[in-house]
Amino acid sequence: MALKLHVESLSAWYGEKLAIQDITMDVEDHMVTAVIGPSGCGKSTLIRCLNRMHETIPKARVEGKVLLQGEDIYAASPVSVRRRIGMVFQKANPFPTMSIYDNVAAGLRLNGVRNRDELDKAVLESLKQAALWDEVKDSLDKSGASLSGGQQQRLCIARALAVKPEVLLMDEPCSALDPIATAKIEDLIFDLKKDFTLVVVTHNMQQAARVSETTAFMYLGKLIEVNNTRELFERPREALTESYITGRFG
Amino acid sequence: MKFPFNRDTRRRWIDLTMSIAAFVCVVIAIIPLGSILIEASIRGLQSLSPAVLTSTTGQGGIGNAIQGTLILILLSALVSLPVGILTGIYLAEFGKNRLGAAVRFFVEVMTQIPSMVVGIFVYSLVLELGLIGLGSPRLVFSTISGVLALSTIMVPFVARTSEEALRLVSIAVRESALALGIPRYRTILRVVVPSASSALVTGSLLGIARVAGETAPLLVTAFGNNDWFRGVDQPIESLPHTIYIWATGPYVAQNQAAWGVSLVLVLMMLGLSIASRVVIRLRSVSR
Amino acid sequence: MxxxxxxxxxxxxxxxxxxxxxxxxxxxxxxxxxxxxxxxxxxxxxxxxxxxxxxxxGWSFLGGTVWNPQPPLLFGALPFVYGTLVTSALALLFGVPISLGIAIFLSELAPSWIRIPLTYVVELLAAVPSVVYGLWGIFVLAPVMRTSIEPFIQGIFGFLPIFQGTPIGLDKLSAGVILAIMIIPTISSVSREAFLAVPDSQREAALSLGATRWETTRLAVLRYARAGLFGAIILGLGRAVGETMAVTMTIGNKNVISVSLFDQGQTIASWIANNFTEAETPLELSAFIELGLVLMLMSLIINIFARLMVARVLRQGEGAA
CATH class of the missing domain: 1.20.5 (Single alpha-helices involved in coiled-coils or other helix-helix interfaces)
Known part of the structure; x- marks a missing residue:
């Protein structure tokens, strides 16, 4: 198994407040890694550090290393890092003034792709990968905001996929969705690991168990345990993990 | 996927260029401000002296202009603040219906009427009232009509800022008072208005600043007067009016003196502006 | 209750x-x-x-080009309407790009520690009284325009009809520049509000695609806020149309309709400010008041239009959120 991301002694602050503390973990290539934990445990902060989105918040600060295939992303330019490590957010955020097509093509255009055929191809492919093509193929020029919540989230996934990132980070991608839309996204996550490496933050343990190979459990800004998903849920090594997955807190 | 060669470098340059261009815009805007403050300080200080501050424009001083501006501001505030704040209370507390929305819309439109138009409105109003026996046509050029003009500008402004100030008072504060069984109007007067007091003061100061520098409406109402204040039925001098007359006059000495008057007026305006900030700061500290 | x-x-x-x-x-x-x-x-x-x-x-008031207070009494508003439109257009031409640049810098690009003080400084521009701008226009701006800027422009674009004649500094161009300075705080602060209303999730969407800060502004912020920006510009136009003293003092006050921006002119407001109290006949006074009515209608239409735009944007924003 190949190593995709290596996180080493990573700490992050919001102003004076320490949000995550000294985290070290690995993310394997072509696998889904889930990050679970109660609200406020720092799981979102952690993945926002993985593509340098954390630092876009005023007064936010990061220490430590994140290696993407051996290169420290904090030594590269954030722009190139974010192109290689895409992100999908908790709340779907399509660009409301753009059509579905333009939403998906936005990232490619930023990178200078102007050729219409090339764009068409990439949009088609990304929408198919995001399992949205069949639902929107006749309305590509409608506004991205006209879709339902679940469709909007898949549009955002397609938009992120279009720039062909190596890693896709998902920050509670289903928290605002109904069960049917959630199931669709979960199926999608399962399919996507063929082509991408995924890190999914979720507060839903069943979801983590369903979609991931590896699960990391965080509590109060610390990484308590990271293990094979099955192992972690069936034989947790830490008492804290056990009490969380058996529902004694959180 | 292949991305065009050197694309990233180009993008970084564009990013940098646009950031610099945006910053240059800020600098361009600050240049006139800096130039005005510097020119007013340098040229103005030369023409200011205790004698200038205590004599009338007739004698080459500006004492009567300072006096006139203070009188105009004071009387306008006396008229406008109660009316404006009460209108603000109506908009914030009772204005959540169609009538309120319409009133809010028109009040906002009123804040945008050109001040010159307000001037000729008051001129016509006082003239017509005088012709039908209310007051006298002579009052067209008087302190009273100057105050009417400034108040017409100030009231809608104060109404809007007061509404915003009152809306900032949290629902929890209102509900806690209402839950004690205090009737609504007393809740508003005893709880909501005091909680918003510093924001109301800020709005009032900004309202005063809004009219303290007005010239256009005064040209056709307060008119101007080379002597000290003679009564509310007489024309009255004001700082902006003095600046206008002296700046456009033929004498170099007067042109020079206009900078001194400007310095006084600008310092007043900056003082009001800074005071309104300080009031906001005080409130946020006390919380 | x-x-x-x-x-x-x-x-x-x-x-x-x-x-x-x-x-x-x-x-x-x-x-x-x-x-x-x-x-x-x-x-x-x-x-x-x-x-x-x-x-x-009747309607010929708006088309009339002479203002004749002696018999035969004849009053026309066209030179003033023309002057108002030209100076306001110049104000937008110079003021809008600078204001948008300021708003973009202060809300998107500036380091956070510098934002609040700079915002305050730009807002101070609004605290300077109109008449002081006028004074500055006469004694600081006009000489610079006359001796350097206008000859410089003429040296390059002198063949254009809008840059003909001897530069005098007190002309439509100078009035336009003063107006631009005066509408900058209005347009930049309303635009900044429109930018602040753009949800951060939009910026994050662009950033996570690998957009630079400027690309994020272009892709996520400007597009999202475009209707609000339009409203801001129209509000600035309203301010320029109604502005009196600074224009009166810098435009040169001449009742002519001329193409050259280096020529003097007159706006509705400046004409009223200069001559209202010297009206000689009831008919002339009435004509002055009709001018005021025209000015008020212009500014009301502009402002109502702008308010409706801004209100629509705010409703949209709530709908999208």
Missing amino acids: HFFRWTRGVGRGVSADTLGESLFRWFSTLVALGVVGVLVLIATLLFFEAEASIRVF
Whole structure:
């Protein structure tokens, strides 16, 4: 198994407040890694550090290393890092003034792709990968905001996929969705690991168990345990993990 | 996927260029401000002296202009603040219906009427009232009509800022008072208005600043007067009016003196502006 | 409210409170309606006073090019309307790009520690009285325009009809520059509000695609806020159209319609400010008031349009959120 991301002694602050503390973990290539934990445990902060989105918040600060295939992303330019490590957010955020097509093509255009055929191809492919093509193929020029919540989230996934990132980070991608839309996204996550490496933050343990190979459990800004998903849920090594997955807190 | 060669470098340059261009815009805007403050300080200080501050424009001083501006501001505030704040209370507390929305819309439109138009409105109003026996046509050029003009500008402004100030008072504060069984109007007067007091003061100061520098409406109402204040039925001098007359006059000495008057007026305006900030700061500290 | 009326005041004050409540409510409503009544009064009174002029000249008032206070009395507004439109257009031409640059810098690109002080400094531009801008225009800006900027422009673009004639510094171009400076705080602060209304999730969407800060602004912020920006620009236009003193002092005050920006001109507001109190006949006074009416209608239409735009944007924003 190949190593995709290596996180080493990573700490992050919001102003004076320490949000995550000294985290070290690995993310394997072509696998889904889930990050679970109660609200406020720092799981979102952690993945926002993985593509340098954390630092876009005023007064936010990061220490430590994140290696993407051996290169420290904090030594590269954030722009190139974010192109290689895409992100999908908790709340779907399509660009409301753009059509579905333009939403998906936005990232490619930023990178200078102007050729219409090339764009068409990439949009088609990304929408198919995001399992949205069949639902929107006749309305590509409608506004991205006209879709339902679940469709909007898949549009955002397609938009992120279009720039062909190596890693896709998902920050509670289903928290605002109904069960049917959630199931669709979960199926999608399962399919996507063929082509991408995924890190999914979720507060839903069943979801983590369903979609991931590896699960990391965080509590109060610390990484308590990271293990094979099955192992972690069936034989947790830490008492804290056990009490969380058996529902004694959180 | 292949991305065009050197694309990233180009993008970084564009990013940098646009950031610099945006910053240059800020600098361009600050240049006139800096130039005005510097020119007013340098040229103005030369023409200011205790004698200038205590004599009338007739004698080459500006004492009567300072006096006139203070009188105009004071009387306008006396008229406008109660009316404006009460209108603000109506908009914030009772204005959540169609009538309120319409009133809010028109009040906002009123804040945008050109001040010159307000001037000729008051001129016509006082003239017509005088012709039908209310007051006298002579009052067209008087302190009273100057105050009417400034108040017409100030009231809608104060109404809007007061509404915003009152809306900032949290629902929890209102509900806690209402839950004690205090009737609504007393809740508003005893709880909501005091909680918003510093924001109301800020709005009032900004309202005063809004009219303290007005010239256009005064040209056709307060008119101007080379002597000290003679009564509310007489024309009255004001700082902006003095600046206008002296700046456009033929004498170099007067042109020079206009900078001194400007310095006084600008310092007043900056003082009001800074005071309104300080009031906001005080409130946020006390919380 | 009914709840309190029932439960409260077993012994005292129920009727007094109810009375106080409705008195207070009615009184504040009455005052608010009175304020709106002033707007109605302004419109009707100006119309009433302008009626004589409207009756005599009709629509030809707007097209007339002469202002003749001696018999035969003839009053036309065209030179002033023209001057107002030209100077306002110049103000937008210079003011809009700078204001948008300021708003973008202050809300998107500037380091956070510098934002608040710079915002405050830009807002101070609005605290400088119009008449002081005018003074500065006469004694600082106009000499610079006359001796350097205008000859420089003429050296390059002198063949264009808009840059003909001897530069004098007190002309339509200078008035346009002064107006641009004066509308910058309006446009930049309303634009900044429009930018602040853009949800951060939009910026994050662009950033996570690998956009630079400027690309994020272009992709996520400017597009999202475009209707609000339009409203901001129109509000700036409203301010430019109604501005009086600074223009009066810098435009040169000449009742001509000329193409060259280096020529003097006159706006509606500057003409009223200069000559209103010297009206010689009732008909001339009425014509002046009709001018004021025209100015008010121009500014009202512009502002109502802008408010509706901004209101629509705010509703949209709530719908999207």
